[in-house]
Amino acid sequence: MAITTQQLIQWKQQQRPIVTLTAWDYAIAQLLDAAGVDIILVGDSLGMVALGYETTLPLTLDEMIHHASAVCRGVNRALVMCDLPFLTYQESSQQAIHSAGRILKETGAQAVKMEGGYPAMVETIARVVQAGIPVMAHVGLTPQSVHQLGYRQQGKTPEAGEKILLEAIALEQAGAFAVLLEHIPAQLALQITQKLSIPTIGIGAGVHCDGQVLVTADLLGLSSRQPPFAKSYANLQETITQAVQEFSGEVRSRQFPSQQP
Template sequence: MAVTTQQLIQWKQQGRPIVVLTAWDYAISQLLDAAGVDILLVGDSLAMVTLGYPTTLPVTLEEMLHHTKAVRRGVKRALVVCDLPFLSYQESPQQAIHSAGRVLKETGAQAVKLEGGYPKMAQTVAQLTAVGIPVMGHVGLTPQSVHQLGYRQQGKTADEGERILQEAIALYEAGAFAIVLEHIPDDLSMRITGKIPIPTIGIGAGPHCDGQVLVTSDVLGLSDRMPPFAKPYVNLRQVITQAVEEFSREVRERQFPEDVN
């Protein structure tokens, strides 16, 4: 049975943790979906992971649409969520509706994710949900604000923590079905998780969230730089390198392909 936004809220009520990973193509999404991942996030992290940019800022809406189509074709069960990239939704609610509408209409994804919970963004989320577009929020460290915030942990002071808490509440009240909490202190994520009735999905936010998300290339050991909160479960950089070196050696030594005559 396919995962729905309503089911995610039920899982929070039941205390059933939610598993989220990023995806960027058909092959990866097929594997992750078959392995039982609940939500596949086509994150704008693909700017760095797949396209080689130093930040998430350069990726375009067209590129996000392209990759989300590929991911959606590989999925049978998971909920597919697409990040709205930088400057595809911040200008106005109308721009956000147009961009998010294209995502749902052209890719088959079931929801979009956008960053920030300040008053104007909460109003944008309210307008998106009012026209039937499911929205996942994102507070704490927001990578699209890298030139303003950097990649440091957010919410370490009482004032910062209260601001992030109020942003999360505003996003819930605006109709978001879940909220990503990125790189904030454990006690703050616990407060937010206990305060709002929609799921919190943590990344570098401790064990008290309703679910956890990581960038799949980090989980698989494909990244050349790992964030402090990531955990590689295999070293595919090494596995792939060894496989390619072995193939190269066999070709150069004329051992591949084998002579069957």
Template sequence: MPITPQRLIQYKQQGRAIVALTAWDYIIAQLLDTAGVDLILVGDSMAVVLGYETTLPISLDEMLYHAKSVRRGVKNAVTVVDLPFLSYQESVQQAMQSAGRVLKETGCQAVKLEGGYPAMVETIARLVQAGIPVMGHVGLTPQSVHQLGLRQQGKTETEGERILQEAIALEQAGVFSIVLEHIPAQLALEITNKLSIPTIGIGAGVNCDGQVLVTSDVLGLSAKQPPFAKVYTDLRAEITQAVDKYSQEVRDRLFPD
């Protein structure tokens, strides 16, 4: 049966680890879904795949275009779409319109918003009241890269307490899950134990309820991986070798034979 946001909460209750990866097109989404991934995130990290240096330039229309492609390849996993920078921060009305477009135009089941400060908690509560499933995101929030940098968050007692309280506030606002990005493992464990909804870690240690990575990092396609990523295969080298072999055969008139 297709996985739902509510099913992910049941997985936490059962102690079953949640597997999440990102996707940006039909083929990758289909492969991830066939392999049994529980959650597929159409992340704004796709901006790097599109050639941007950060996640900030990617637009809502670009996210919608790729989310439609991803959704067509998925039969079982729950699909979540990042709302990109400045598509939800201006007002609750703007967030409602952006999130509504995601659900109406792509068929994906949920959206993800970054941040746990009071205004964002209010926005998320309104979205949930309107029937829009929301995933939260605290710790390192890439859309705040120019303010926070890419350093680990929550290293001091004050920072850790702030992130913990943000996570609690997001659960109270109604999110069905929270991404914990690049925070100390002990802090992630504390948050995971405090919440009744699943935590999905990325660079947050092994004690989260699930893990997510950027698929291009997992497959070795990225030119540069974050320190917490793990490369499971080197497709960058394999693709380069395959194209080089094809090119040589064409030039030597060996293809087609």
């Protein structure tokens, strides 16, 4: 049975941690779903890991829809959620509703994720939720603001931490079903998690969040560089390189295909 946003909120109450990973195509999505992942995020990180952009900023809505559609075709159980790409929701609430609506209509995803907790974004998220579209909010380090924030940890001073806490509270009040906390101090993440009745999903935010997310390319060891808070559970770069080199050697030495009797 497919996971719902209501189920995620129940899991927070039950203190059952929520597992989130990213996917960018059908094959990866199938594997993650079969392995029992709770949320599959079609993150704008696909702009870097699948399309080769330097940052997430160039990714378009059409590219997101193309990849999210493939992901949804591979998923039966997990909740599929999509990032709204840069400048597809920041201009106005009408633009955000249109972009989020296209994702739900054209891909089969159940929710979207939007970065930022400033007052105008809180109002936009409220309007998107009122239109019937589930939204996960995202505060702390927001990669679409890379040219403004860089990739530094956020919320390190008491004032900065208080600002992020107040943003998270406002986003819950706006109707977000969960909040992603990226690259903030663990103690601040704990404070936010205890304050909210909706789940917090952490990445580089310590152990106290209601769930954790990683970019799957980082987890599998496919990334050329990864953030310090990521962990690789495999080294597929090495495995794939060795397999390709072995195949190449066999072709060049005429060992592949094997001689038929």
